[in-house]
Amino acid sequence: MSWPHGAEDDYHAPRRWPSDGDDGERWVYSCRAQGRQWPLGYCSARCRHGTPDEAAAHYRQYLLDTARYDGHWRGVAYRCELCDTWTDRFAQLESFALHRLCPAHLNREGLSRVLKRTPVAESR
Ligand SMILES: [Zn+2]
Numbered sequence: 805m806s807w808p809h810g811a812e813d814d815y816h817a818p819r820r821w822p823s824d825g826d827d828g829e830r831w832v833y834s835c836r837a838q839g840r841q842w843p844l845g846y847c848s849a850r851c852r853h854g855t856p857d858e859a860a861a862h863y864r865q866y867l868l869d870t871a872r873y874d875g876h877w878r879g880v881a882y883r884c885e886l887c888d889t890w891t892d893r894f895a896q897l898e899s900f901a902l903h904r905l906c907p908a909h910l911n912r913e914g915l916s917r918v919l920k921r922t923p924v925a926e927s928r
């Protein structure tokens with residue numbers, strides 16, 4: 805597995821998707837690089853999200869379903885992102901983001917709380 809380098813993650817964001825008619829604004833969670841963009845996670849060109857938040861929520865489902873909860877640092881500890889307890893455990897997302905969580909919060913429920921309050925990615 806490769807570790808994230810550079811600013812690749814900055815290309816991940818909810819974006820307006822070209823609409824094929826009069827169905828109004830469409831948003832799809834997507835990756836953009838080298839002049840191309842494609843849907844990420846559960847999002848596809850068939851998605852009909854009316855807002856960026858909806859698209860981000862759809863992508864969040866994918867992150868939760870694919871997250872791994874077995875991260876373990878050795879010799880260092882950080883504060884749990886939810887309760888400030890010291891922990892050396894973390895969850896890792898398919899997007900390579902890490903979230904520091906104590907054993908009590910190192911699960912889908914805890915991770916979902918963290919993701920809800922952190923934007924999946926900022927559009928820059
Ligand atoms: Zn979607």
Ligand SMILES: [Zn+2]
Pocket residue numbers: 884885886887888889905906907908909
């Ligand atoms: Zn915690």
